[in-house]
Amino acid sequence: MRGAEATVLAYWAACEARDWDTFGGLLADDVVYDLPQTRELIQGRAANLQFNREYPGDWHVTVTRAVGDGRRAATWTAFTVDGTPVPATTFFDLDGSGRIARITEFWPEPYDPPVGREHLVQRY
Amino acid sequence: MRGAEATVLAYWAACEARDWDTFGGLLADDVVYDLPQTRELIQGRAANLQFNREYPGDWHVTVTRAVGDGRRAATWTAFTVDGTPVPATTFFDLDGSGRIARITEFWPEPYDPPVGREHLVQRY
Numbered sequence: 001m002r003g004a005e006a007t008v009l010a011y012w013a014a015c016e017a018r019d020w021d022t023f024g025g026l027l028a029d030d031v032v033y034d035l036p037q038t039r040e041l042i043q044g045r046a047a048n049l050q051f052n053r054e055y056p057g058d059w060h061v062t063v064t065r066a067v068g069d070g071r072r073a074a075t076w077t078a079f080t081v082d083g084t085p086v087p088a089t090t091f092f093d094l095d096g097s098g099r100i101a102r103i104t105e106f107w108p109e110p111y112d113p114p115v116g117r118e119h120l121v122q123r124y
Numbered sequence: 125m126r127g128a129e130a131t132v133l134a135y136w137a138a139c140e141a142r143d144w145d146t147f148g149g150l151l152a153d154d155v156v157y158d159l160p161q162t163r164e165l166i167q168g169r170a171a172n173l174q175f176n177r178e179y180p181g182d183w184h185v186t187v188t189r190a191v192g193d194g195r196r197a198a199t200w201t202a203f204t205v206d207g208t209p210v211p212a213t214t215f216f217d218l219d220g221s222g223r224i225a226r227i228t229e230f231w232p233e234p235y236d237p238p239v240g241r242e243h244l245v246q247r248y
Contacts, residue, residue: 004191005129005193017165035231035235035237036211036232037235038234038235038237038247039230039234039237039247039248040237040241040245040247040248041246041248042244042245042246043245043246047244050244051241051244054238054241059149065196065198065215065228067128067191067192067193067196067197067198067215068191068193069129069191069193071190072189072191073190073191074189074191074200074213074215075217076198076213076228078173087160087230089198089200089213089215089232091189091191091198091200091213104189104200104212106213106230106232107232107233107235108160108213108230108231108233109160109161109232109233109234109235110161110162110163111161111162111165111231112162113159113162113163116180117164117175117178120166120171120174120175121164121165121166122164122165122166122167123162123163123164123165124163124164124165
């Protein structure tokens with residue numbers, strides 16, 4: 001059984017390669033994909049495979065950071081969707097057999113910096 | 125030297141307790157706090173202490189998930205700001221002495237679910 005970090009790196013590599021057999025093999029039968037920002041749940045391996053296979057646009061993903069320990073892992077990924085960079089952050093829970101049982105994913109969007117902290121901040 | 129997960133749990137506990145001595149002791153002198161959504165950087169321990177001490181509103185933080193390995197860690201935190209729940213996701217890099225050298229933080233906001241995937245999704 002590979003470690004949690006290796007599992008989530010394999011998950012993203014399979015996504016990018018559209019290698020859905022490998023992707024599906026990393027997921028628990030009853031995997032739950034949770035998107036807290038939209039309050040959406042996608043439940044089960046088949047629905048998750050279909051969601052990813054059908055996801056529209058010319059999207060690509062590379063992993064900026066991955067960290068895993070035991071049955072938990074997190075990644076910060078750099079997606080591009082039709083050429084636009086979009087970061088995502090994802091928290092994974094693995095089951096006892098090392099399959100991904102829960103995926104909680106966030107898609108943070110740009111916003112204007114709050115006023116009043118300019119004295120402490122450099123912009124880039 | 126404590127592990128990365130323990131360090132970031134101590135970071136959030138010190139934040140919530142407004143224990144700025146402990147908080148400052150967890151940070152490298154040249155710590156960099158990076159907010160990619162607003163493209164803001166806050167550099168150095170003193171500026172980071174001031175930023176957190178002065179942060180407006182009645183804010184509280186609890187850790188939903190933490191994972192650490194070696195010099196890397198990630199957390200998913202549940203903030204409330206004046207009673208409004210606000211999640212954050214944070215990636216930490218520690219230096220060789222176990223202090224926090226880089227903090228990259230995301231503040232994902234709610235958005236409307238994209239159309240066309242209703243057949244795969246349950247809302248909550």
